[in-house]
Amino acid sequence: MNKNIICIFCEDETNVTKFGTTKTNIQRYRCKACGKSFQTDYLYRGKESLALSYTIQKLSSSGYSPEEIRKMTDARQETIFRHLNN
Numbered sequence: 001m002n003k004n005i006i007c008i009f010c011e012d013e014t015n016v017t018k019f020g021t022t023k024t025n026i027q028r029y030r031c032k033a034c035g036k037s038f039q040t041d042y043l044y045r046g047k048e049s050l051a052l053s054y055t056i057q058k059l060s061s062s063g064y065s066p067e068e069i070r071k072m073t074d075a076r077q078e079t080i081f082r083h084l085n086n
């Protein structure tokens with residue numbers, strides 16, 4: 001099953017392609033819509049960024065269960081539920 005990566009800059013989810021990896025082996029992506037590159041790391045690490053919130057809500061509205069979202073984002077269950085209840 002293919003899960004779209006959402007651009008953290010313009011939130012486009014149809015023009016993001018793989019763009020190699022970093023030295024630490026983190027997958028990088030490039031958004032063809034805005035031309036910027038980023039790591040999924042940005043989406044999933046750190047303190048409940050806007051990107052994480054957006055990702056959780058986007059996945060949820062796409063029909064993914066909280067458990068599936070947890071596996072995909074590495075976020076804690078309680079974090080996910082908090083975002084979903086917003």
Ligand SMILES: [Zn+2]
Pocket residue numbers: 007008009010011012031032033034035036
């Ligand atoms: Zn973009």
